[in-house]
Each structure stands twice: as structure tokens, then as C-alpha cells.
Amino acid sequence: MSNTALTIAMPKGRIFEEAYDMLIEAGFNLPANVEMSRKLMIEIPEENIRFILAKPMDVPTYVEHGVADIGIAGKDVLLEERRNVHELLDLNISKCHVASAGLPNTELNDIAPRIATKYPNIASDYYREKGEQVEIIGLNGSIELAPMIGLADRIVDIVSTGQTLKENGLVEYEFVVDVSSRLIANQASYRMKNDRIQDLVKRLKKCVREG
Numbered sequence: 001m002s003n004t005a006l007t008i009a010m011p012k013g014r015i016f017e018e019a020y021d022m023l024i025e026a027g028f029n030l031p032a033n034v035e036m037s038r039k040l041m042i043e044i045p046e047e048n049i050r051f052i053l054a055k056p057m058d059v060p061t062y063v064e065h066g067v068a069d070i071g072i073a074g075k076d077v078l079l080e081e082r083r084n085v086h087e088l089l090d091l092n093i094s095k096c097h098v099a100s101a102g103l104p105n106t107e108l109n110d111i112a113p114r115i116a117t118k119y120p121n122i123a124s125d126y127y128r129e130k131g132e133q134v135e136i137i138g139l140n141g142s143i144e145l146a147p148m149i150g151l152a153d154r155i156v157d158i159v160s161t162g163q164t165l166k167e168n169g170l171v172e173y174e175f176v177v178d179v180s181s182r183l184i185a186n187q188a189s190y191r192m193k194n195d196r197i198q199d200l201v202k203r204l205k206k207c208v209r210e211g
């Protein structure tokens, strides 16, 4: 098999650790304590692979533009960013779901209820499909504050353990979509570097845990 160079965009933050463990298990000789250092590019010369460490929301951008051949991104990010990338494999890590939530016992009877979210596309798609008109309020984090403080009637956000909702006196109303991390590829790389990419998929597939 050819040893064409591969660039892989890895998300910093939550997904990193699980993705890192999978890559190690798949035999990639990544150095220890990668996240402790401030280095944003790591090379593995013997595999002719380099890893770039990116903000999770930016991974599909690097991959769509072809500066990374491969990336790892949450399904939430893929649905929100709508980048033209090839989805290769569900890694079944960093599992959670997107849901709507709000203060308990509150009906949505306004003409256009306010929905706070850092996923404006996912939220508007969801309510459009339901035929409900809403006003989307974009936030970057601490989304749960919005209904507590009267900025919004509902939030659309990630729920994992449910602890954040619980500790802030909110309840889940509607399930929107399941989320796990996916291996993605640049469309041109997928064709031009197919052997190498298939080899990577094969190695990682063996490490995917079901359930």
C-alpha cells in the first residue's frame, strides 16, 4: 500500500481523550500528554501522518477545505455545520443527544416561542419539520441559563447525564437527535487516497465498541 501523507483533524476538548485512546488502540503511536502541551500539530513520521488539534466545531471546515484529509467530529457538529464531507464511520464515542428543555410545566403557546441554542441550524430544522414557528436566539454556552433568566422559553442543547438540566431546575421536553462522534473525510481525499483511508477505517473499525 502507498504511504501517501495523511492529515487528521482531531477535536480538542471532550472528544479528544476517547478519540486518542481509540487511535492508540488502533496502533497509532501518538505521544503521551498531547493535550497537556500547547502544540497544535503532531507528526508521526513512521506512518506519514500528522494530526492537527482543532476546535470541535471547526473540524468539518478543515476537512471540507482539504487541509485535513480526515477528521473526527460529533454528529451535532456535522448537522449544524452542514459541510460537504464524507462520513466514513460511527466511532460510537462521546455519546449524548440533542434535546429541547425548559422550566417544568410550561406550555409553548406563544406565536413564536424563543429558543436559545448554540445549534441554530439543528433547532430551526427541528421546529420547521414540526411545522412550528420559533424565534432562534444564538448563544455560545451556558445555554441552560436562558430559560432560568427569561431570555428564552426553551433551549435546544446537548444532554448527556442530564445533570446540568437537573441542577438548574430544567426538564427535557423533546428528543431531537442522537449524537456520537464520526470519522469524516474530504471528498477528494476519499477518492485520491482511498487505500490509505480504507486502511485507517479498517484499523479503527476494530476498536469501535458497540452499545
Ligand SMILES: Nc1ncnc2c1ncn2[C@@H]1O[C@H](COP(=O)(O)OP(=O)(O)OP(=O)(O)O)[C@@H](O)[C@H]1O
Pocket (backbone or CB within 6 Å): 011, 012, 013, 014, 015, 055, 056, 057, 073, 074, 075, 076, 077, 094, 095, 096, 141, 158, 159, 160, 161, 179, 180, 181
Ligand atoms: N455533555 C457531553 N457529553 C458527551 N459528549 C458531549 C457533551 N457535550 C458535548 N459533547 C460532544 O463533544 C463535542 C465537543 O464538546 P466540547 O464541549 O469539548 O466542545 P465545545 O462545546 O465546542 O467546547 P468549548 O465549549 O470549549 O468551545 C460536541 O460536539 C458533542 O459531540
Ligand SMILES: O=P(O)(O)OC[C@H]1O[C@H](OP(=O)(O)OP(=O)(O)O)[C@H](O)[C@@H]1O
Pocket (backbone or CB within 6 Å): 140, 141, 142, 143, 144, 157, 158, 159, 160, 161, 162, 163, 164, 165
Ligand atoms: O447532561 P450533562 O452531562 O450535564 O451534559 C450536558 C451539558 O454539557 C454541555 O455543556 P458544556 O459543558 O460543553 O458547557 P457549555 O455549553 O456551557 O460550554 C451541554 O451544552 C450541556 O450544558
